Amino acid sequence: MLGKNADFRERQLRAPLYEQLERHVKRRPHPFHVPGHKMGHSFDREGKHRFQAILELDLTEISGTDDLHQPQGVIAEAQELAAEAFGAEETRFLIGGSTVGNLALILTVCRPGDKIIVQRNCHKSVYHGIIMAKAQPVFLVPAVDLATGVAAGVRREDVERALQAHPDAKAVFLTNPTYYGMGIDLEKMAAVVHRHGIPLLIDEAHGAHFGFHPAFPLSAMQSGADAAVQSTHKMVSAMTMSSMLHVQGKRIDRERLRRYLAMLQSSSPSYVLMASLDLARRHLVTEAAEEWDRLLPQLDKLRERTGKLAWLEWPEAGASSVYATFDPLKLFLHLRAGTISGFSLQHLMEKHGIYPELSDSSHVLLAASAGTSSRDLESLARLLESLAVEVEPDEERVLEAGVVSSHYLREQAVPMDVAVDAPRETIALEQSLGRIVAEMVIPYPPGIPVLVPGERMDAQGLSMLLELRRGQTRFHGVQDDRLQTIQVLQSTSRGHTTGVGGTRL
Structure with a gap:
C-alpha cells in the first residue's frame, strides 16, 4: 500500500511459502507422496522442458x-x-x-x-x-x-x-x-x-x-x-x-x-x-510501482497519439460521467465507426499478433499491466493509425446506450433457484420471445449474464443475443454454446409464479 x-x-x-518450497527442492528429497509426477521425475517427454522447474515446486501437504x-x-x-x-x-x-x-x-x-x-x-x-x-x-x-x-x-x-x-x-x-x-x-x-x-x-x-x-x-x-x-x-x-x-x-x-x-x-x-x-x-x-512509472506515461502517449483518429474515442472520467474513477491500465476503445465493428477490429488485431481481452459490436478492450512492453504498445498504435474508417453521427451512440440499459430490465418470472431445476425444453433462439429462460446466457468474456434462469425473453434481449451471435461471441452457461438454440421452461411451466423471483430497482 x-x-x-x-x-x-x-x-x-x-515470500515465506515460496521460500519454503525452494528450500525443500534444494534438499533433493525422495517424494513418496502425491502428485504422481514426483517433482517432475515422470512427465511427458516433449513438455518436460517447459514444466520441469514448476513441477519441482508442485508439492502437497x-x-x-x-x-x-x-x-x-x-x-x-x-x-x-x-x-x-x-x-x-x-x-x-x-x-x-x-x-x-x-x-x-x-x-x-x-x-x-x-x-x-x-x-x-x-x-x-x-x-x-x-x-x-x-x-x-x-x-x-x-x-x-x-x-x-x-x-x-x-x-x-x-x-x-x-x-x-x-x-x-x-x-x-x-x-x-x-x-x-x-x-x-x-x-x-x-x-x-x-x-x-x-x-x-x-x-x-x-x-x-x-x-x-x-x-x-x-x-x-x-x-x-x-x-x-x-x-x-x-x-x-x-x-x-x-x-x-x-x-x-x-x-x-x-x-x-x-x-x-x-x-x-x-x-x-x-x-x-x-x-x-x-x-x-x-x-x-x-517492484510493480517502478514498472508502472515506466508504463503509465507510455499509455498516455498511446492515447494522445491515437486520440486524433476520428473513428476512435478513449473514455475518461469527467464531471458528466456516470463513473467516478477509471483504471488507466484498461485500454477501452470505443469505435465511432460505420464501417468496422469491435468484432472485426479484434479479428484484424489478432492477424497482427495483438490479442485483446474482449470485443463487442462497438468496443474493443485491451488490458495492460506492469508486464506490458513498449513493443506491445507500438504495435497497437501502428495498427490503429493504419486504419481508414468512416465516422457515424454522434447520436447513434446515445441510441445505443439506451438499448444497453434495457438489457437489465427483464422480468424475473420465476425465482432463479426454482428455474434451474424446473422441466425444460430446447427451442430455436428465434422462437424464444416471451418464453421463460431455463439457463444462464453469459457472453464470455466478460462473464456477465445477460439472461438468468427464470427471466422472460423480451424483444430487446432477443435482438441483442442475435447480434452477439452474429459477432461469433462465445457463450457460457448454455447447452448450445453457438446459441442456435436455447433452453426454456416447458410450456406447462410458463405461467409458474411460485415464490418471488427477485426485485429490480
Whole structure:
C-alpha cells in the first residue's frame, strides 16, 4: 500500500511459502507422496522442458509446507503478509479464482430466503452463489455511460432506495471496478450501506492493483468495504486461477466464511498457484510501482497519439460521467465507426499478433499491466493509425446506450433457484420471445449474464443475443454454446409464479 514505512517494506521482502518450497527442492528429497509426477521425475517427454522447474515446486501437504485449510506455518505467514499489504485484517488465498470467494461470501451472509442487494451487471459467479444459497436477489440496474453505451456502476441513491425498501436485506454486493475499468466512489457507498448496519461486499476482481500507485483508485479495503474478492492473476502477476479474499470489521461471520471456503476449495490446492500469490504480493509491494512509472506515461502517449483518429474515442472520467474513477491500465476503445465493428477490429488485431481481452459490436478492450512492453504498445498504435474508417453521427451512440440499459430490465418470472431445476425444453433462439429462460446466457468474456434462469425473453434481449451471435461471441452457461438454440421452461411451466423471483430497482 502507499505510504508504508521501512519496517513494512522489510517484512514484505519475505515470500515465506515460496521460500519454503525452494528450500525443500534444494534438499533433493525422495517424494513418496502425491502428485504422481514426483517433482517432475515422470512427465511427458516433449513438455518436460517447459514444466520441469514448476513441477519441482508442485508439492502437497507434507512437513514444512503447511495446509491451506488449517494454516499454521508458511501459508499462514504468507496470508498475513498479504493482509498487511492489502490493508485487510484477514486475507485468504483462493485456488479457484474469484469465483470461490464470491460463492463463499454469499453463502456466508445469506441463508435460504434471505434478501441480498446485487448489482445486475455482476459476474456469473455472483448469480451462482445466489442460486446455491437460495437467496432472494434485489437487483440494482447500473447507470449507463452515454458516451460509450456500456453499463458502469450503480448510484448511491439507488442503493439507499433499495435499503429503505428492503430493510431486511443481509448485504449489498457490488462490482468495482467493472470489467471495463469504471469505478464508483466506494468510500461514500460504504458509508451509505453501513448506516443500515449490513456489510458491503465487493467483487474487485479487476482491481487487485488499486491503492498501490497514485494513478490508481483506492482499493475496496481502503474505502471501508467489509470484504473484497480480487483476481490477483488478472491485473497483477499471480498465475491464472490465483485470487485473494480480504476481510475487515465485524460484519462478516468469519468462522462461517472459513467453513464455506473449506467446502468450496479443493482439498488438494496447488502449491504452485499459492506460491504465485505469495510472489505476486511481494512484487506488488516492492517492484510493480517502478514498472508502472515506466508504463503509465507510455499509455498516455498511446492515447494522445491515437486520440486524433476520428473513428476512435478513449473514455475518461469527467464531471458528466456516470463513473467516478477509471483504471488507466484498461485500454477501452470505443469505435465511432460505420464501417468496422469491435468484432472485426479484434479479428484484424489478432492477424497482427495483438490479442485483446474482449470485443463487442462497438468496443474493443485491451488490458495492460506492469508486464506490458513498449513493443506491445507500438504495435497497437501502428495498427490503429493504419486504419481508414468512416465516422457515424454522434447520436447513434446515445441510441445505443439506451438499448444497453434495457438489457437489465427483464422480468424475473420465476425465482432463479426454482428455474434451474424446473422441466425444460430446447427451442430455436428465434422462437424464444416471451418464453421463460431455463439457463444462464453469459457472453464470455466478460462473464456477465445477460439472461438468468427464470427471466422472460423480451424483444430487446432477443435482438441483442442475435447480434452477439452474429459477432461469433462465445457463450457460457448454455447447452448450445453457438446459441442456435436455447433452453426454456416447458410450456406447462410458463405461467409458474411460485415464490418471488427477485426485485429490480
